[in-house]
Amino acid sequence: xxxxxxxxxxxxxxxxxLHNGKSLSQNRRDMYSTSKxxxxxxxxxxxxxxxxxxxxxxxxxxKLRAGVVNAxxxxxxxxxxxxxxxxxxxxxxxxxxxxxxxxxxxGIIIHVGTMGMAIKYMIENEWEEDPTIxxxxxxxxxxxxIGNVHPCDIATIVPIFHEGKLVAWVGGVTHxxxxxxxGPGSMSNGQVQRFGDGVQxxxxxxxxxxxxxxxxxxxxxxxxxxxxxxxxxxxTRIAGDHMIRDIVEExxxxxxxxxxxxxxxxxxxxxxxxxxxxxxxxxxxxxxxxVAFVDVPYMHEDVHVPSPFAKVDTIMHAPxxxxxxxxxxxxxxxxxxxxxxWHTYNANPTAFTSGIWVMMTQTVVPTERINDxxxxxxxxxLPKGTWTNPNDRRTAHADAWHFLVSSWSSLWRAVSRGYFxxxxxxxxxxxxxxxxxxxxxxxxxxxxxxxxxxxxETAACGTGACAMKDGLNHAAAIWNPEGxxxxxEIWELAEPLLYMGRAIKSNTGGYGKYRGxxxxxxxxxxxxxxxxxxxxxxxxxxxxxWGLHGGYPSATGYRFEAHNTGLHKRIAEGKSLPMGHDWNPxxxxxxxxxEPGAIVKRDNQCITTEEIFENGDLYxxxxxxxxxxxxxxxxxxxxxxxxxNDVVLLEEYAxxxxxxxxxxxxxxxxxVDVDKTRARQAEIRKERLARAKPVKEWMKGExxxxxxxxxxxxxxxxxxxxxxxxxxxLDKFRAFWSLPADWLVTEKELGVPCFxxxxxxxxxxxxxxxTVVLVEE
Amino acid sequence: xxxxxxxxxxxxxxxxxxxxxxxxKMLFMPxxxxxxEMYIDVLQDRAKWDDKIVLPLAPHLYIVxxxxxxxxxxxxxxxxxxxxTENWKLNAVIFVRDxxxxxxxxxxxxxxxxxxxxxxxxxxxxxxxxQHDVEAPTPWYPVIHDFEPDIAAFYKWVGLKxxxxxxx
Numbered sequence: 024x025x026x027x028x029x030x031x032x033x034x035x036x037x038x039x040x041l042h043n044g045k046s047l048s049q050n051r052r053d054m055y056s057t058s059k060x061x062x063x064x065x066x067x068x069x070x071x072x073x074x075x076x077x078x079x080x081x082x083x084x085x086k087l088r089a090g091v092v093n094a095x096x097x098x099x100x101x102x103x104x105x106x107x108x109x110x111x112x113x114x115x116x117x118x119x120x121x122x123x124x125x126x127x128x129x130g131i132i133i134h135v136g137t138m139g140m141a142i143k144y145m146i147e148n149e150w151e152e153d154p155t156i157x158x159x160x161x162x163x164x165x166x167x168x169i170g171n172v173h174p175c176d177i178a179t180i181v182p183i184f185h186e187g188k189l190v191a192w193v194g195g196v197t198h199x200x201x202x203x204x205x206g207p208g209s210m211s212n213g214q215v216q217r218f219g220d221g222v223q224x225x226x227x228x229x230x231x232x233x234x235x236x237x238x239x240x241x242x243x244x245x246x247x248x249x250x251x252x253x254x255x256x257x258x259t260r261i262a263g264d265h266m267i268r269d270i271v272e273e274x275x276x277x278x279x280x281x282x283x284x285x286x287x288x289x290x291x292x293x294x295x296x297x298x299x300x301x302x303x304x305x306x307x308x309x310x311x312x313x314v315a316f317v318d319v320p321y322m323h324e325d326v327h328v329p330s331p332f333a334k335v336d337t338i339m340h341a342p343x344x345x346x347x348x349x350x351x352x353x354x355x356x357x358x359x360x361x362x363x364x365w366h367t368y369n370a371n372p373t374a375f376t377s378g379i380w381v382m383m384t385q386t387v388v389p390t391e392r393i394n395d396x397x398x399x400x401x402x403x404x405l406p407k408g409t410w411t412n413p414n415d416r417r418t419a420h421a422d423a424w425h426f427l428v429s430s431w432s433s434l435w436r437a438v439s440r441g442y443f444x445x446x447x448x449x450x451x452x453x454x455x456x457x458x459x460x461x462x463x464x465x466x467x468x469x470x471x472x473x474x475x476x477x478x479x480e481t482a483a484c485g486t487g488a489c490a491m492k493d494g495l496n497h498a499a500a501i502w503n504p505e506g507x508x509x510x511x512e513i514w515e516l517a518e519p520l521l522y523m524g525r526a527i528k529s530n531t532g533g534y535g536k537y538r539g540x541x542x543x544x545x546x547x548x549x550x551x552x553x554x555x556x557x558x559x560x561x562x563x564x565x566x567x568x569w570g571l572h573g574g575y576p577s578a579t580g581y582r583f584e585a586h587n588t589g590l591h592k593r594i595a596e597g598k599s600l601p602m603g604h605d606w607n608p609x610x611x612x613x614x615x616x617x618e619p620g621a622i623v624k625r626d627n628q629c630i631t632t633e634e635i636f637e638n639g640d641l642y643x644x645x646x647x648x649x650x651x652x653x654x655x656x657x658x659x660x661x662x663x664x665x666x667x668n669d670v671v672l673l674e675e676y677a678x679x680x681x682x683x684x685x686x687x688x689x690x691x692x693x694x695v696d697v698d699k700t701r702a703r704q705a706e707i708r709k710e711r712l713a714r715a716k717p718v719k720e721w722m723k724g725e726x727x728x729x730x731x732x733x734x735x736x737x738x739x740x741x742x743x744x745x746x747x748x749x750x751x752x753l754d755k756f757r758a759f760w761s762l763p764a765d766w767l768v769t770e771k772e773l774g775v776p777c778f779x780x781x782x783x784x785x786x787x788x789x790x791x792x793x794t795v796v797l798v799e800e
Numbered sequence: 801x802x803x804x805x806x807x808x809x810x811x812x813x814x815x816x817x818x819x820x821x822x823x824x825k826m827l828f829m830p831x832x833x834x835x836x837e838m839y840i841d842v843l844q845d846r847a848k849w850d851d852k853i854v855l856p857l858a859p860h861l862y863i864v865x866x867x868x869x870x871x872x873x874x875x876x877x878x879x880x881x882x883x884x885t886e887n888w889k890l891n892a893v894i895f896v897r898d899x900x901x902x903x904x905x906x907x908x909x910x911x912x913x914x915x916x917x918x919x920x921x922x923x924x925x926x927x928x929x930x931q932h933d934v935e936a937p938t939p940w941y942p943v944i945h946d947f948e949p950d951i952a953a954f955y956k957w958v959g960l961k962x963x964x965x966x967x968x
Contacts, residue, residue: 303957304831307855309949316938318917338917338938349953389827440947444855446839448813449826490859491816491823530911536859537816564914566936572858573931576920578911608910627914653859654931659816679905708929715893715924718943729940735916738938759942 040151040189041120042284047146047189051121064292064399072285073293083274083286088126088391090270091115094195095128098263104200104252105517106209107259109509110479112198115263117271118142119287120189123395126290131176131198131503132384132393136377138178138194139395140170140795145226147793154228158184161230161261163239165202166223167420168786169795170373174202174221174421175209179260183268185280191287193267195260200475201248205329206633207465207475210422212560213632215333215365220419222246233265248465248475294396301388303351307444311345311437317429317457318565319366325631332778333365336737338565339410340745341430342752345437354402355379355434359752360409361744362780367421372405372412372798374423378502382431385504386438386452404799408748408783412800415783422560428457428501429567432650435487436571443490443572451490453539453571453650458484458500459561460580460629462644464636467553469519476518478644482506485532485540485648488574493662494532494540494649496671508543519552520642524603528645529671534680535574535651536658541671542648544605546613548590549636556633557642563629574651580629581608583643589618590639605643607673613641655680656704660695667693682707726760736773743770747780803832810838836958849878854963855949860930861888863951865963877928887945889933892923898939
């Protein structure tokens, strides 16, 4: 073992807490620069331990991996929050001394990167000097400016020591119900700046000698609406971290500290090699160009924001070029993204890149061996000033997922093109659904306590279609591969909202040869609350996913809410009630079961802010479907018939989309006539050609629309924002449409608020702060 | 030993008829290195033309090497969309859904996008009317060139001879 030495740079500094005698930051920088220079993690051209003693190498991995998974499964039972206990919104990860991930549990594995970034922040800002890092310490972080996705993901990070020297870190994260933001619920959207986004804790030392500190607990509990859940969530994280620390101590006792430290570097290089091999095995080199959008409709009267400059309709724009290189590494370049905005949907580079790994572990690298090695085989370019990398420290992030899930769907579609071309049809996924609506709210609950809710029924949306089968119905969400819609009975305990129905939502999956998985809908009635507010959060005017190879995008969202319903009166009188399906929203039926004078809102305004809901009021929580694959006219007659009989396809659209000619018997069973359907499909093909025009001819008309600036303000604002940030995007746009060299659209000419677009200040300009940057900007 | 499947199994996969046990195995086992060759074999057997399939792009769309050795984008029906380096969509026909009425053919109005925000652009083959792709961008968006494969590098990966005009 190395003898401890003083850290260079000052006699007042503490002795190194590392075996190699370096300061934490020097240790990390050496590892990082060596990795970049050699192309191998920590310069490991050879995996000596793995090569010389593969059994020990695998035993260590198995024990650690089993340890983190077991810690998650055990610790989540401590939580009271259904978000953690039912949905599994937690994750535990083991890091080496540089803050690079060694192995992670199942769950919300985006936090492999976010907790790693928090550790790196502590390392770079010399936490070992002040506030000091000692055995038994615990640190809490949820700061979005240093990598957290959104404030509701609270991480507890514990350093692991052996004989007085730091040997690893462990982090546990849970998604809490409320962070004391302006609006209740963990992903609220009334606020437009960080200063209303909920309590934010920056790697604060919150525990010593394995106990959370009293001042911390007193302070933080009164800063949130749901202190009981907060306390139990923290205990969940601490318990899991300490279980993993015990495992690490056992491993070191078994193999020795030198071998353990060697392992924590080699496993990351092994992970890097794993990604390269997998890219080589499954993808095709070349360029994959893709793009995603989602709506931010803030001009609506039901969106109340504190700042006038936030009252603007905008569109998130996320173009991406994925370059798979001949040497089987890759680069993801997001040149052309739109600017960050005055809303809660901004991301930061770590949330963005970590989140991509959540997606990639479900497709490119579906292995338990995932760790930070993958990051070392990848290049990310996230231009500064865009929503992926804000250049201003005022940004809000509470629902960063609104943009993140939307942009990632296009990446899934892009890599699936490679799988399809290579013949790995079983891996193709047309994309992910936009996992929403986020049903949130708060007030006084049925137990007469101040409360907040965020329904995680979103964890079970429809999945995208594959190239050889339909997507799964109400099955998953991109951010948690083990999603679950949760039990109605548990949600009713957690929320003052009775279920009036829970059903598969017809026509929500995108049509195609293989259709996207269906979403579902739950109708909730406010019950037994003293004061209650709710709001909607999701996509409504736009799809964020597209279909693949001729399949259609999934359906967009819409909202239904009803007030002054008279339902308690109707229940008392035994009258009919709105229940179950909202079959076709163009022909509404719920309204037929409400008392006269009921106020109903049915529209595509799927982002709203807090609105008062009285007992007896209704809220439809509609969870989205996934996109489709292939030309719908290639769908088998058997599958069309099955969709009709499974009641996931409205009759009208069986005819319009698939050309299905069918009969329905007295029992309600559908039979599709093969010959008549084939004949109708032949007519549809003729109709397609009759109404279509050559692309180059259509382009002339669209070019004229551009020259005439004929598009809605929000569309033009999106382009103006991207043009201002990206000359390459503007150049490509002008070139494609053969526009004059001086053609431009600006926010100024549109007359939309663009406050914050000229002057910005990010975290790096704060005193005594060293930021950690791991992407090209 | 590397994972392998039969040509029949690969054909069944293409047709969506492969048994779930084998599909599961394909998902969790290491990838079979011969898949691409088998895949091309099956598709070549089914092609209505003699051009050599270089790379499938979509269920009815391929990059092929024609009898002159030119590498082009080609539909199942035989329609040629132009050189493989160009975006095939530019030689397709298009139908844009940009009104409530046109969207309502696909979804109930409340479940369809709003044309002030987004449109659907459906790309058909001008001869057989196959819907090869649907884009869902904002108005004005340039036609997206989805995939620009590096065929030379890929063919080296899988140990196949690079078509002459690509190698050149």
